[in-house]
Amino acid sequence: MANLTHPSQSHLNPGVELRWPASVLWRDGDPRVRSIRTADVLDALKEGIDDFHAMPTHVFFACIIYPVVGIILGRLLFGYELLPLLYPMAAGFALLGPFVAIGLYELSRRREQGLDFSPARAFDVLHRPGIDAIFTLGAILALIFVGWLYVANMMYVQIVGTEPTSLSNFIGEVTGTDRGAQLMVAGNLVGFLFALIVLMMSVVSFPMLVDRDVSIGAAVRTSVRASLENPVPIALWGLIVAVGLLLGALPFLIGLAVVLPILGHATWHLYRRLVVAS
Numbered sequence: 001m002a003n004l005t006h007p008s009q010s011h012l013n014p015g016v017e018l019r020w021p022a023s024v025l026w027r028d029g030d031p032r033v034r035s036i037r038t039a040d041v042l043d044a045l046k047e048g049i050d051d052f053h054a055m056p057t058h059v060f061f062a063c064i065i066y067p068v069v070g071i072i073l074g075r076l077l078f079g080y081e082l083l084p085l086l087y088p089m090a091a092g093f094a095l096l097g098p099f100v101a102i103g104l105y106e107l108s109r110r111r112e113q114g115l116d117f118s119p120a121r122a123f124d125v126l127h128r129p130g131i132d133a134i135f136t137l138g139a140i141l142a143l144i145f146v147g148w149l150y151v152a153n154m155m156y157v158q159i160v161g162t163e164p165t166s167l168s169n170f171i172g173e174v175t176g177t178d179r180g181a182q183l184m185v186a187g188n189l190v191g192f193l194f195a196l197i198v199l200m201m202s203v204v205s206f207p208m209l210v211d212r213d214v215s216i217g218a219a220v221r222t223s224v225r226a227s228l229e230n231p232v233p234i235a236l237w238g239l240i241v242a243v244g245l246l247l248g249a250l251p252f253l254i255g256l257a258v259v260l261p262i263l264g265h266a267t268w269h270l271y272r273r274l275v276v277a278s
Contacts, residue, residue: 091148096142
């Protein structure tokens with residue numbers, strides 16, 4: 001397999017060449033990736049908060065989240081078979097979030113360029129050149145999300161086995177038995193792997209597809225490459241996302257109406273630090 005010198009390394013490590021397999025992580029013409037520090041991640045988060053203050057969209061997300069909460073609570077009134085999937089569904093926001101936030105990337109892009117960034121302009125993302133690729137990649141994330149729910153349910157059936165008969169019975173089974181401890185350890189480890197795959201695929205790809213006309217392959221390759229070149233900052237970003245989603249999901253997902261927009265805007269600014277402008 002032919003190797004090509006990675007284009008973003010020469011100015012970072014003089015005299016040292018990092019070589020990637022050309023057919024896997026880099027192809028001639030792909031966007032260049034920068035090395036960043038953990039301080040850049042925190043700065044991106046601060047800029048995301050600033051964007052949210054300038055163009056609050058929590059009402060829009062509340063209109064999506066509240067009906068979902070209502071459907072889940074309504075379903076629980078008719079049985080408890082959905083209980084084992086509540087945590088996996090809440091954790092699954094980390095898998096779908098990069099696609100859900102595409103309108104936020106557009107607003108941050110417009111604000112950065114001095115354009116009109118009123119909330120309605122979020123729908124202008126539908127006219128971006130990469131919108132077809134965005135929906136295709138979003139469908140891939142949806143399949144990963146469904147796969148995660150399937151695996152989570154299968155682990156519950158294999159480890160616990162019995163269907164919960166009440167909320168207290170379910171909580172007691174998960175938190176007070178050896179089978180419950182085994183389920184929590186196995187479930188979180190498998191969930192971490194799903195989240196890691198999606199993080200590496202999407203931390204750069206979705207905002208890049210909003211920002212410029214590139215192929216899905218180029219966007220995903222650049223995202224993976226940015227993650228591999230910046231493991232500590234990307235790990236910190238993943239931790240911020242996980243903690244933010246956890247805190248937002250605790251009060252019946254209501255806090256996600258604020259957390260999701262902030263993380264979405266911050267993702268845009270992280271992308272701008274990770275990838276050299278075209």
